[in-house]
Amino acid sequence: MSSQSILYPTFAMFALTFFVLLRMRKKRFAAVRGGQIDGAYYRAFQGEEPEELRVVTRNFINLFEWPTLFYVVCIMIYVSGQTSAWLVFWAWTYALLRYVHTFIHLTTNNVVARFGVYFTSTMILAVMWGTLLLQLLLSPQIPVTRVAV
Numbered sequence: 729m730s731s732q733s734i735l736y737p738t739f740a741m742f743a744l745t746f747f748v749l750l751r752m753r754k755k756r757f758a759a760v761r762g763g764q765i766d767g768a769y770y771r772a773f774q775g776e777e778p779e780e781l782r783v784v785t786r787n788f789i790n791l792f793e794w795p796t797l798f799y800v801v802c803i804m805i806y807v808s809g810q811t812s813a814w815l816v817f818w819a820w821t822y823a824l825l826r827y828v829h830t831f832i833h834l835t836t837n838n839v840v841a842r843f844g845v846y847f848t849s850t851m852i853l854a855v856m857w858g859t860l861l862l863q864l865l866l867s868p869q870i871p872v873t874r875v876a877v
Contacts, residue, residue, distance in 0.1 A: 731811040737819040738802050744827055745791045751834070752784045787833045791826075794850055798822055801856050810863045818856050825849035 759781050760767045769775050825845050832842045
């Protein structure tokens with residue numbers, strides 16, 4: 729397995745974040761044009777957005793919370809040379825669950841279903857961090873040698 733394979737799920741997460749950003753932009757412009765909200769609201773975010781807009785904004789913000797730890801662990805896995813099929817599987821599973829979470833959040837917004845997916849993805853992230861820690865603790869340490877110049 730290529731060590732780079734752990735990086736591909738991070739591109740999927742970037743694509744999801746970018747999609748939500750575009751959706752949020754579209755909805756914000758439409759809300760201002762449609763008179764649902766005053767454009768001045770976005771100067772200092774004072775007041776209240778319509779609910780549909782608040783949901784997509786909250787989803788976008790959420791993609792910068794736990795997923796940040798996903799990006800970090802994937803980079804740490806790659807840099808430390810600890811890529812394994814197990815970790816790549818969980819990284820793709822995490823990304824897929826975040827897509828499902830966003831789909832639920834932006835469509836039915838069923839809180840019970842959304843929380844179930846959110847919690848499961850968070851547990852997968854914990855498995856990834858735990859696996860990396862265990863692999864690092866069990867891997868043989870490579871001594872650092874100094875070269876005299």
